[in-house]
Amino acid sequence: MTDPVRLAKRVVALAQCSRREAEQYIEGGWVRVDGVVVEKPQFMVDTQTVELDPGAQLIATEPATLVLHKPAGYDSGNGPNPASALVTPDTRSPDDASGVRPLKRHLQRLTSPLPLSTEATGLMIFTQDWRVTRKLTEDIDRVEQEFVVDVSGELIANGLALLNHGLRFNNYAMPPIKVSWQSEQRLRFAFKVLQPSQIEPMCHAVGLKVLAMKRLRIGRISLAKLPLGQWRYLAPHERI
8 A cells, every 4th residue: 555645746756857847747637547637736646547648748727718609598697597607518619629728627717707698699708817807807998899689679760870879878978889780670789888788778769679689709709600508719829
């Protein structure tokens, strides 16, 4: 019998490397214990078989950012039906071409800095990266969002022009945005300063009722062909 030791210590002996290098191998998903990948350097082992992947690379594990196609009925926060519950290994898009090597740690401690209402569908971003969080909070006024909105009702005279610029709420003039018809019952909204929650009252002010809302794009990141309820990694070269 042997006394249990930290997995990192076993990898040091196995790979003849430093403790920090051993931790990087483990955190990078390159180490298996009895055939199962373990990503925690502090994991205790005794007689188990520890293996280092022959293709292991000493690359620091970067924080992950994910793109989800949210269905209606899921909330952005910690409610009873959170959209974060959809981010699992089984719901990753099989067409994910990001080149990111999936790790269990990528699905932990994710935040969603740019909420989407429970009834809305479309693009949501989840991240572990403080730089992405800052981009979608402090710097959001410089990031354009694009929505398509299904509506019913009769548009008032000059209503489309008012949506683009001219509406006021609580004595506050709405900023100029881009609104156009996509079809007889669908509007396209593109804006930088507006909050998505303001779309519905804007439509109501010009005689329209919102039936459905879908976010297609955040900055340079688009929903594209990502299937409903699935997610993909944001590739290293992609910028919001």
